[in-house]
Amino acid sequence: xxxxxxxxxxxxxxxxxxxxxxxxxxxxxxxxxxxxxxxxxxxxxxxxxxxxxxxxxxxxxxxxxxxxxxxxxxxxxxxxxxxxxxxxxxxxxxxxxxxxxxxxxxxxxxxxxxxxxxxxxxxxxxxxxxxxxxxxxxxxxxxxxxxxxxxxxxxxxxxxxxxxxxxxxxxxxxxxxxxxxxxxxxxxxxxxxxxxxxxxxxxxxxxxxxxxxxxxxxxxxxxxxxxxxxxxxxxxxxxxxxxxxxxxxxxxxxxxxxxxxxxxxxxxxxxxxxxxxxxxxxxxxxxxxxxxxxxxxxxxxxxxxxxxxxxxxxxxxxxxxxxxxxxxxxxxxxxxxxxxxxxxxxxxxxxxxxxxxxxxxxx
Numbered sequence: 001x002x003x004x005x006x007x008x009x010x011x012x013x014x015x016x017x018x019x020x021x022x023x024x025x026x027x028x029x030x031x032x033x034x035x036x037x038x039x040x041x042x043x044x045x046x047x048x049x050x051x052x053x054x055x056x057x058x059x060x061x062x063x064x065x066x067x068x069x070x071x072x073x074x075x076x077x078x079x080x081x082x083x084x085x086x087x088x089x090x091x092x093x094x095x096x097x098x099x100x101x102x103x104x105x106x107x108x109x110x111x112x113x114x115x116x117x118x119x120x121x122x123x124x125x126x127x128x129x130x131x132x133x134x135x136x137x138x139x140x141x142x143x144x145x146x147x148x149x150x151x152x153x154x155x156x157x158x159x160x161x162x163x164x165x166x167x168x169x170x171x172x173x174x175x176x177x178x179x180x181x182x183x184x185x186x187x188x189x190x191x192x193x194x195x196x197x198x199x200x201x202x203x204x205x206x207x208x209x210x211x212x213x214x215x216x217x218x219x220x221x222x223x224x225x226x227x228x229x230x231x232x233x234x235x236x237x238x239x240x241x242x243x244x245x246x247x248x249x250x251x252x253x254x255x256x257x258x259x260x261x262x263x264x265x266x267x268x269x270x271x272x273x274x275x276x277x278x279x280x281x282x283x284x285x286x287x288x289x290x291x292x293x294x295x296x297x298x299x300x301x302x303x304x305x306x307x308x309x310x311x312x313x314x315x316x317x318x319x320x321x322x323x324x325x326x327x328x329x330x331x332x333x334x335x336x337x338x339x340x341x342x343x344x345x346x347x348x349x350x351x352x353x354x355x356x357x358x359x360x361x362x363x
Contacts, residue, residue: 032170034326039069039170040177041210047178062178066171198344202337209336212304213329220297221251224258224289231284235277237265251293258289301332311335 026033040047043065050061189199229244237243243265247258262285269278298313305312312332319331 029166029169031324031326032166033173034323034330036170036173036177038210038214038326038329039073040174040181041207042214043069044178044181058179062175065178066175069174070171194344201344202340205336205340206333209301209305209307209333210329212301213332215304216297216301217252217328219300220293221248223296224248224251224293227292228258228262228285228289231262231281231289232265234284235265235269235274235281237269247289257293259285262289305332305336307332307336307339311339 047061047065050065051058054060185203189203192199194202225244225246225248228247229240232240232243243261247261250260251257262281266278266281266285269275269281298309298316301307301316302309302312312335315331315333315335316328317331319327319329319334321327323330
């Protein structure tokens with residue numbers, strides 16, 4: 001074997017080994033680093049304004065911008081999570097006490113409730129012959145439901161130490177993204193074997209997709225909040241605008257989402273004897289408010305990113321499975337980069353065979 005080829009292979013193998021070690025070291029922190037990069041790209045124009053206002057002082061602008069992100073984006077989400085924990089804990093303790101006491105007082109209150117009492121009288125003749133133990137069935141079922149909500153909510157508290165470490169790492173990374181992001185990006189771009197036009201095209205694709213995803217998330221939450229507020233207004237509940245805003249915020253929470261707001265409202269209506277309104281709000285919450293995000297989010301993202309809806313939908317779903325919540329951004333971005341690289345390859349290898357890169361078309 002030629003000495004040059006041998007040393008080239010050795011050098012390449014060593015580089016691969018070092019890259020593997022770097023990946024092994026950074027893999028546990030991929031999520032906070034990824035979120036820092038996403039937030040940094042999203043808020044970088046605002047940072048540039050601060051940077052200009054402070055006459056190019058990187059340290060001061062970065063030191064102000066990072067706490068602003070904490071106050072406007074992170075603290076509200078953390079506060080909402082702890083509020084959910086408190087409410088779920090209170091409900092679980094109440095049901096646990098009811099179960100420990102045999103549930104007599106709890107069931108007695110239900111029997112004398114103005115809405116539930118008539119239903120107990122109507123259903124009693126049908127339930128008694130079946131030998132169904134209402135007390136032994138209802139209390140454990142309610143307790144199990146509260147336990148599920150409590151387990152989901154307290155997961156944040158149980159893992160608070162890990163969450164705090166990741167949050168701190170994200171903020172530190174975000175600070176350096178603001179301060180050194182442009183310089184690091186220039187160094188990274190300098191080693192990519194592509195023309196400046198192609199590099200600009202790829203960078204524009206990444207920024208456009210991230211902006212489109214954030215825009216899609218914001219618009220989806222807004223639509224869910226508006227639909228939820230309309231549901232509260234039609235059902236005759238108080239403060240539909242306030243509860244609609246709460247649903248828009250809760251739409252960011254995975255799995256449960258807007259149900260944290262509309263489900264208690266529906267239960268309240270049922271307990272007040274408004275059966276039609278309560279059932280209608282549940283149907284509206286499940287079908288319209290709770291499910292529409294799977295339809296409109298890919299449409300919003302596709303419209304801004306100029307990528308087919310099916311690609312965005314697959315990117316979001318596959319990204320969430322692979323990367324968790326960060327996958328909402330990572331999935332579409334990776335697929336968009338793949339499409340952009342494929343277009344560049346096709347244009348270089350088969351000129352005139354298809355659509356030119358966006359930057360070339362603009363020129």
